[in-house]
Amino acid sequence: MSNNFEFEKVHESEALAKHQVNPYGPNPSDFLSNVNNFQLIDSTLREGEQFANSFFSTEKKIEIAKALDDFGVDYIELTSPVASEQSRKDCEAICKLGLKAKILTHIRCHMDDAKVAVETGVDGVDVVIGTSKFLRQYSHGKDMNYIAKSAIEVIEFVKSKGIEIRFSSEDSFRSDLVDLLNIYKTVSKIGVNRVGIADTVGCANPRQVYELVRTLKSVVNCDIECHFHNDTGCAIANAYTALEAGARLIDVCVLGIGERNGIVPIGGLMARMIVAAPEYVKSKYKLHKIRDLEVLVADAVQVNIPFNNPITGFCAFTHKAGIHAKAILANPSTYEILDPHDFGLKRYIHFANRLTGWNAIKSRVDQLNLNLTDPQIKEVTAKIKKMGDIRPLNIDDVDSIIKDFHIEINTPALTPRKTKADEEPLDLAGEPAAKKAKKE
Ligand SMILES: CC(=O)SCCNC(=O)CCNC(=O)[C@H](O)C(C)(C)COP(=O)(O)OP(=O)(O)OC[C@H]1O[C@@H](n2cnc3c(N)ncnc32)[C@H](O)[C@@H]1OP(=O)(O)O
Numbered sequence: 046m047s048n049n050f051e052f053e054k055v056h057e058s059e060a061l062a063k064h065q066v067n068p069y070g071p072n073p074s075d076f077l078s079n080v081n082n083f084q085l086i087d088s089t090l091r092e093g094e095q096f097a098n099s100f101f102s103t104e105k106k107i108e109i110a111k112a113l114d115d116f117g118v119d120y121i122e123l124t125s126p127v128a129s130e131q132s133r134k135d136c137e138a139i140c141k142l143g144l145k146a147k148i149l150t151h152i153r154c155h156m157d158d159a160k161v162a163v164e165t166g167v168d169g170v171d172v173v174i175g176t177s178k179f180l181r182q183y184s185h186g187k188d189m190n191y192i193a194k195s196a197i198e199v200i201e202f203v204k205s206k207g208i209e210i211r212f213s214s215e216d217s218f219r220s221d222l223v224d225l226l227n228i229y230k231t232v233s234k235i236g237v238n239r240v241g242i243a244d245t246v247g248c249a250n251p252r253q254v255y256e257l258v259r260t261l262k263s264v265v266n267c268d269i270e271c272h273f274h275n276d277t278g279c280a281i282a283n284a285y286t287a288l289e290a291g292a293r294l295i296d297v298c299v300l301g302i303g304e305r306n307g308i309v310p311i312g313g314l315m316a317r318m319i320v321a322a323p324e325y326v327k328s329k330y331k332l333h334k335i336r337d338l339e340v341l342v343a344d345a346v347q348v349n350i351p352f353n354n355p356i357t358g359f360c361a362f363t364h365k366a367g368i369h370a371k372a373i374l375a376n377p378s379t380y381e382i383l384d385p386h387d388f389g390l391k392r393y394i395h396f397a398n399r400l401t402g403w404n405a406i407k408s409r410v411d412q413l414n415l416n417l418t419d420p421q422i423k424e425v426t427a428k429i430k431k432m433g434d435i436r437p438l439n440i441d442d443v444d445s446i447i448k449d450f451h452i453e454i455n456t457p458a459l460t461p462r463k464t465k466a467d468e469e470p471l472d473l474a475g476e477p478a479a480k481k482a483k484k485e
């Protein structure tokens with residue numbers, strides 16, 4: 046049973062965004078920033094397929110691809126066509142859907158993979174190869190010269206097919222900076238559409254991201270894409286900082302699913318970006334579809350939407366403590382940076398508990414269309430708190446207490462209670478304020 050009531054009131058964030066300089070937006074003097082001009086590469090059907098629970102049938106992949114396209118992502122990245130025969134067929138099937146989003150596939154830096162990829166019908170190929178000492182030793186075993194040579198061969202081949210090409214270094218943040226800049230300079234000269242950096246193990250912090258992106262920006266003349274894992278909880282912050290430093294594209298997944306605990310979640314990033322760039326975000330993405338998108342993917346991989354998820358967590362727009370409820374009722378922006386209506390959602394006041402206050406109860410009394418004076422509302426609030434001290438309450442408990450109280454005060458025969466003390470205002474503990482003051 047519920048213990049909330051819906052509460053509708055116009056949010057002020059929109060008005061503020063229009064009339065004031067946005068304090069959460071890019072610094073106007075920051076010429077590198079792409080906070081107002083970023084793109085999303087959704088990798089739910091590539092990185093997300095690497096999530097422990099994932100198995101996407103062809104039909105499910107198509108359903109997810111269509112939903113992502115409808116939401117407005119710029120690119121959809123698909124699993125390598127060399128991963129399996131069905132992966133290749135699914136890639137071809139999604140390419141044939143004629144979506145607005147560009148379709149990419151993700152391959153190793155190897156001609157065998159590239160030859161298969163260019164035949165699938167994709168708009169672009171994302172090539173990756175590890176550059177850190179870990180990956181050079183324990184994954185592919187190749188040195189930087191070999192990496193540069195094979196990168197040039199693959200890039201030129203993909204370009205010759207008229208297909209977009211992105212080159213990325215895996216584990217960029219544990220790679221040697223000189224090695225990195227050299228390889229990026231090389232691929233930029235040949236003319237890639239994008240270069241990517243990847244925090245493959247989730248080790249980077251925002252300051253390191255800012256430094257690396259800014260440095261990289263000075264050596265390449267193409268867009269920069271970033272891929273952040275969330276092992277240490279920095280994925281969204283790193284993505285935001287990357288945009289501030291001049292990166293243009295962020296890899297995201299629905300609910301952030303991916304290897305281990307995944308990457309930047311699309312919903313969480315949207316929460317961050319709508320605060321920083323409200324007009325851009327609202328005009329580009331169908332934010333009211335986030336919930337459906339998350340439900341679709343959560344069902345497909347059999348997980349719940351986390352309770353504390355930005356935007357769609359079950360209590361993301363629920364206010365409980367009396368002090369919060371009072372201010373929210375007066376102006377939601379007092380305790381909300383996001384407006385639930387931007388996402389097709391509603392806010393709630395959780396008033397069926399002992400932390401409630403008379404302002405929240407007054408609002409409920411109004412919703413129930415009952416007439417009580419402020420002192421009476423304070424009195425019934427005290428009763429609710431008393432009950433809330435004994436056990437958890439639900440909305441019906443509170444409504445019954447309010448309705449019984451209302452009947453009681455409107456049926457004097459039932460209640461010989463009209464003494465002087467009864468008419469005095471009560472404090473929140475339910476005692477007449479004057480009497481209590483005397484005792485003290
Ligand atoms: C950080 C990331 O998420 S990167 C993307 C990860 N995505 C995937 O792995 C896609 C799914 N993977 C697969 O289906 C398989 O791993 C395949 C088809 C790609 C390769 O399968 P297999 O040939 O059986 O090799 P296996 O997976 O055991 O090992 C990886 C091979 O790729 C090589 N390799 C790894 N990374 C790269 C790279 N970026 N570029 C070129 N070769 C690479 C390794 O040297 C190794 O080759 P070897 O064992 O033949 O010397």
Ligand SMILES: O=C(O)CCC(=O)C(=O)O
Nearest residue numbers: 173213215241243245272
């Ligand atoms: O291709 C990329 O940029 C990223 C690959 C990847 O998933 C990772 O490094 O975590």
Ligand SMILES: [Zn+2]
Nearest residue numbers: 092245272303
């Ligand atoms: Zn990854």
